[in-house]
Amino acid sequence: MNTLIVLLAAVVSLAGAQTDAPECHCGMFITHYHEEYEVHRLPPFDLDDCSAFKRCKKKCALEYDTYTNGGDLNYRLDNGYTVGQEICIQMAQKHNVGDLWDETVYGYARQCNGPWDYDGESSINNLCCSRGHFVKCEE
Template identity: 35%
Template sequence: MKVLLLVFAIVAAVSAQTEPWCRCAAFVTYEYNEMMVYEAPQIIIDSCQDDAGQCKTACVTELNTLSNNGDLWLVQENGDTVGQSICSFLANYNINWIVNHRVYGYFEVCGGPWEYAEFASQQLLCCDAGEHDHCIVRE
């Protein structure tokens, strides 16, 4: 009986393990918090221990492809700009005004901490009543 329980425990432990994975997302950064505004589909990587570089590279490729290298004014297939998609997403959470915020890319390996992917939007993001708008930068 003990052997049978040991076999079941080993089978359960092996089946509970999943493939190593990576998350990739874009965030708007505020002074004291971050708001995820886009999450890419999960990326399969080779290892949870050694593949932060693989995850980061795949994440930057995904975000660059989605936005033409961080261009918030890129018009997507649905007719909205990348920035409008972000403004609409934020408006769903009653965040209707954003002034002069950059959008940054981050990645996460196998549930670890989010790390900066060295991706940033080309322009600052401004949303006026949920509508993507040109930013006026005052110095």
């Protein structure tokens, strides 16, 4: 019986110790036909506490800027795709949306699983996808 109580106490203490540390999440979103789509998630980072939202937004803006080379959807990533092509693939595969025209890609930040908030960054060129392929937007 004592072994069962000790085991139960250990499980309860481990469960309590697994609370997540305060984190900042960074994402890229578009609005398409009044729907919000997360088109890319950037790596999260730890915060000291959940009151550091300005730091979270600044870090997300920097991450967005680095990933897109200043908001450029034509920027070529290490995998050989452009940022725009990566987004078109994600939209087609995850959301079953293969065609998009003249969409702006916005950067957002979220801390401690709160709501997403615009971090001030957006694409310098528009996103256009045709059948899941990144194409030049017609002017």
